[in-house]
Amino acid sequence: MYVIKLSPSGHVNWHTCKRQYYISYVLNHRGESGLAANKGTTTHKVLELLALAKLHHQKTGEKKFLLKDEDIGQYEFDTSNWNDIKQIKLGRTFFNIADQKQVDDIYNLVYAYYSNKYSHQNWSDKDAYDIKRWIYTALSEQDCLYDPRHREIIYPEQYLSYTIKEDWAKYDYGDGITGYLTITGIIDLIAKSKDGSIHQVIDWKSGRRVDFATQKPKTAENLHNDTQLMYYYYFINKLYPHFDETLLTIFYLKDGGPFTPLFEKSDLPRIEKHIKKTFEEIKNCSYPDMIDERQVHRVCQWCAFKENDKDGNNLCKLVGDKIKLQGIDKTTEELRKK
Helix, strand or coil: CCCCEECHHHHHHHHHCHHHHHHHHHCCCCCCCCHHHHHHHHHHHHHHHHHHHHHHHHHHCCCEEEEEECCCEEEEEEHHHCCCEEEEEECCEEEEEECHHHHHHHHHHHHHHHHHHCHHHCCCHHHHHHHHHHHHHHHHHHHHCCCHHHCEEEEEEEEEEEECCCHHHEEECCCCCEEECEEEEEEEEEEECCCCCCEEEEEEECCCCECCCCCCECCHHHHHCCHHHHHHHHHHHHHCCCCCCEEEEEEECCCCEEECCCCCHHHHHHHHHHHHHHHHHHHCCCCCCCCCCCCCCHHHHCCHHHCECCCCCEHHHHHHHHHHHHCHHHHHHHHCCC
């Protein structure tokens, strides 16, 4: 099977449903994100804008400035109240929030943008409440320790790409398509600890702290073997070797708060082995199985490819039938979106 790039989400997708991976990452057919995912995107956007504002302040020293964004337009940040922390109540929970007005202003702008963009998903008052609660949870945790405005920002919402130039990572698919596997990903935030001594990767999660495939809660041991965190640690060591020490924190906004499993350089060989194994599995696969031929599995219920189109075609089953009839190479050539 054709594979030149691999991301944490793609890696997990492969081990969840191989057919879904093939359609999404090889054929480049993507289903529309659901309401739950868009609520998470809204939350991330607010936290990203606060981090961008802090980064601008770090670089310029300006106390008041306009921050322009292609989605929400522009907003005038004022840094004078960033340390003005007050206790507020949302629902039955109390939160310690710095400059609540600024947070609420950004939240209102971002929520309006995404709820309008995806208005067909029927956003409710509860959805708005959930998002605000997640934002407040992130900003208030441990006396505002995770508020981007209280950290030294290194990179907000950082896209990462690294080509693994090892013999095992080589590929040659003919027609001049040769090279080495490239891994990609997006880290929500790279910042320094309050005392500036440690780099910290922070990933915000609006979902539950469970393994998607098994629905079992993730323990501390699970998180030490979490694919996304392993990729992040690998990225940091390969792209930023000058970072003396890095902590990886995954923050479950509605399911337990921050968790920081310990990773060390001795973990790098097992992480590379983890990536290598999946790369070779994908590359050598000639028939990506469905997770459930009946399409009643819980994973199938979230999959856009099980739905029949206007002509009555079920893309998931159609792809499988074509591969059986003409092979995976010809199917890929015929159905792959450029």
